Structure formats: structure tokens, C-alpha cells
Amino acid sequence: MKTKARRSATLAPATLAPATEALPAVDAAALGPLAVFDEPAPQAPSGAARLRAENISAWFGDRKVLDRVSLTMEPGKVTALIGPSGCGKSTFLRILNRMHEMIPSASLAGEVRLDGTDIYDPSQRVTAARRQIGMVFQKANPFPAMSIYENTIAGLKLAGIKADRGEKDFLVEDSLRKASLWEEVKDRLHQPGGGLSGGQQQRLCIARSLAVSPRVLLMDEPCSALDPTSTRRVEETIHSLRGQITIVIVTHNMQQAARVSDECAFFLAAHNQPGGIVEHGDTEAMFGAPRDQRTSDYVNGRFG
């Protein structure tokens, strides 16, 4: 009984609170500590984190694609990265959770600070950084060999976290509810994830990312392959996650950036020049009264 009390005390309310009130309370008590995420390291802090990129430059081979870009993504807020194709915003996003370095010719300079700690510091494990900074990709990529249930908690298995049945059931329902997918799939949790529609698959990927309680969620054009209805569902999901988690979203859709984001950063690259941020600030200001003429032209659809 004593153990149980300690366990429920470690529950972080911000990240693990059920998405709706209707969730059975008994499951919440059964959920074990998620401190096991980093076995040797001290317990990872939970909740939305401030992400600060400092003087990020990036290269593919000899080609420089980003030049000394700095940006602060405030905790719990939604930051949209906008700009025409090829301006380096996706590269910037992938640098934020160390996915950039997976490309053999890629290199970078600068720092990415997660609540002050540089995730590129040699003492930091790349797996730990990616677990705290989740990512949703342009194309939904559920694991086709797994069921919806298994897909949702795939991150647990990958991190080697042991969870009993009750904990898993809770996490699956909680994550799917946060991704607004629960109602659609609750009766077929054990069917393959690949059988869902494109929009559902993307929300399954969001649920999968949320299940490991990341502190930041990066989204790389998450709606570009989705129909308007699915896009709306994903945007609703983003809205409901606001405050609980820091979100950074790359989008080509100006209306979407205006709808979902609190802050906005406009990337631009001149021909054959590395990209950089032209202007950033509150979304309302960016769209309503941009300071830079190029921002004004872009958000009003005059180029790009």
C-alpha cells in the first residue's frame, strides 16, 4: 500500500491528467512511475519546457542551409515556423531533437537548450533528448506490424520501460484521448495501425509521441497530407495540448499557422544563400502588423 501511495504521488498532473473527466479514476492510481524513463539519470523533469535554439547553423555537405538562427520557444506555447520551401525550417525543426545528424552528410553548429541544458552536450544521451522532444512527421508513420494499442505505447517498449496491463491500458486511453482518436478506435484497439485512414494514422502518431510524456512536441507539416476534416481534428488536438506541452509546428499553410500558433517565426532564404529568421513574434502581430515588408508579402500570399 505504501508503494502505491508513493507511485501516485509521482504522477505529474500536467502531463498525465486524463484528457476528459470521464476517465475511470482507478486506472490513474494504478499507473506506475514514469521515472524509469532514464534509468541511470536522475528523474527527468516533466511538463512543458522552454526550448532555446542558439546560433544554429547547418550544413549538408558543403552547402550551408541555416546561418546562425536563434529562437526561443516558450513553454506551453505553440510556435509556428513558416516560410517558403527550401528556407531551412524543416532542417531547423529536425535539429531541435537531433534528427538532423542522422543524415550522413549533415553537420551543424550552435546549441539547443532544453530548459537550459544543451541537448548536444557530450554528456547528454541522444535517446534521452529525443524522448523529451517528440516529433510528428509529414507522412504518418505508424509501425505497420503493430496494432493500434501497441503503436500507442511503442515508445515504452523502445525505452525498455516495464509497465503492467493496467498502466498500459491507462496510457493508451489517455494518449489516444489527447490525440482525439480514442472515440474512433476504442473498439478496435487490437487491429493493425496501418488500417486507419491517413488522418487517423497521423493522430495515432501524435498519440504515440505523447505516450512517452515528451516536454516538447515538434510537428513537421503534420497536416500537409491530410484532408480538411482530418486537419481540423489535428488542429483541435494542438489546441487541447496547449499549456501542457511546448509545440513547434512547421507549416506551409498560413491560415493554419494563424489558427493554431501563439508565436510565429518567418524563415527566408535568398537564392543559394543559407536560411534565417526574418521576423518572429506574436502570431497576431506577425499576421496583423508585420514589421518586415517580406513578412507582410509572405503572410498575405504575395510570394512563396
Place this chain on the structure above:
Amino acid sequence: MSTFASATLTPERPADEADLAKPRTLRNTYTGSDHAFRGITFTGGIIVLAIMLLVGAFLASNGIQAVNEVGLGKFLTTANWAPESNDFGIAAVLLGTVQIAAVALLVAMPLALGTSLFITEVAGGWLRKVLTSMVDLLAAVPSVVFGLWGAYMLQPNIVDFSKWISVWFGWIPLFQVDGVDPASPLRDTVPFTASTFIAGLVVAMMIVPIQTSIMTESFRRAPVGEREGAFALGATRWGMIRTVVLPFGKGGIIGGTMLGLGRALGETIAIYLIISPVFEIKFHILEKGANSIAAMIALKYSESNEFAMSALMAAGFSLFLMTMVVNFTASAIIAKSRSGADSEG
């Protein structure tokens, strides 16, 4: 409601429905080069199929005489091979073939799996290229060279390992070797030479390349999106391999392994050079004396009269059938596996 439906639909529908209800016959106009292309490819396909069937028919028609002489049941259950006294069968050689192939598969499969995962997931740049071409080069080594290597290089060095297995695991009948005193201080390794185990090891080296290249090919096609999805969840490299690469490459693993099995079953000259042939049903794989169908045919071929030849043909036909079944199963599995068919779109 019904008036609305009929009002909108009736004018759209043609009067004589009978003609349009039937599907049209679709024709295409072919040019001369179309016909030539069709003809050449069709002929090529038919010739391959015909050769295949002819080989089978040839073996079957020549072997039927010998099988009729002793009866199918006896042919399948006799261990001895003495066609001159009508006492012959494939029981011993068939079992020997399967045993050698099994040893080869057990050794080669993990080796090929590890090699292909190293090539696709770990090695980068020049190392990957060098390894890939080394594996292809290994496949190009003639089997007689493997046989010589096995007999004169591997065997003298591996017999002590055979002995070690037999001393410590001899209580398992499979690893038992008769006529050896483990307490004897003399290095008596002769009973461990020319065994199923050593032949199996050499065959393993020969089937690793085909298994590796098929597995490598299937792992390489594991979708980048799924790989990145796993990494973005904080997966280690092994975690990603377990979650994405291995499930995706399952067909390649099974299919490649079975194609290797097909080659192992038919391997001739390397086994012939290593084993000392025995015609008895034995399960002691470390012990001197082994046999396989292909090696037996190579061995007996020169000393056979017409009837003995027919008996060898029958043995050959059984090998032909066995490898056919294995290879067809393998290619069916490879073809059925996901191999980029979905989730790539």
C-alpha cells in the same frame, strides 16, 4: 422522393440498355516492335520453364526403372547402396543431406543475419561498400575451392573443437562419438574428421553470401519514415532495428534462409571432398563418416552400369523435388513479404 429520383434519372439512362449492359471487348493495336518484344520475352520465359520440366522429366523417366525394381517403399527406407544386389535406397543419404543442410543453416543463418544488419544499419560509407562487394565475392568462390579449404585448412583446425563438444556434450546422442576415450592424453582427432559437422560448416560458408544479400536487400528497403518514427521516440539503434527493420525484413530473413537451404541441399563437390562416405543411418554429427545425395551421385557415377545409373537418377529426382519445394516456398515467402509494397506510397 421517388418522383424526384425518377425525374432526374430517367433522361440519363439510354433507351436500349441491353447493348450497354455488357462489357466491351477491349483491343489494342500492336506495332511490329511490340510483337517482337512479346515474342522474345515469351520465348525466354517458356524456355526456362521447359528446361526445368525437362530436367525433372528426364530424371523421373530414367529413375523409374530402378525404383520399380525394388519398390518405392524400399527405395525410401533402405540405407545401403548396392544396386548390383538390388539392395539400395536413399534413407541414409537423404538423412545425411538434411543433417548437413541443418548444420549449415544453424551456422549460416545467425552469421548472415548479423552481417546484413551490420551492413545496412551500422557500417557506413566505404565499409558498407567494401563489405557488400566482399559478400558478393564470397558467392563467386567456386565450391571446389571451398571444399579444398574445408578439407585442408578448416578441418585440421576445427577437429579439436569437435572433440571439445563431444567431450562435454557427448551425453546428448547427437554429439556422441564412439571409439574415443576422453581421458586419453593422446591427441586422437581422426574419429572427428570427415564428419557431417565439418561438411556442414563448409556449406555454411557457401550459403552465407546468398542469405546475406537477400536479407540486406530486404532490410535496406525498411521505410525511412518508420525508422525516423522509432528514433524520434527515443529508440536506440537496436530498438529501432527490433521495431522497424526486423518486422519489415521478416520475409527476407525467412526467404533468404530457405534459399540458402536450397543451395545447401544440392551442394556437391565441397561435401564430396570432405566427407568419408558411409551408407548407414546415423545421428552422430561429429563422428567420422557422412553422406549426401549429391555427393553420393558424384561418388558412384563413374562406377555405375545402366541399372545403377537409373538408381542414381532416382536419387537425383528426390533431391530435385526437395530443392524445388524449398526454393518455391522461399520465393513465395519473399514475394509475399511486405517489401515496400505498402506504407511506401
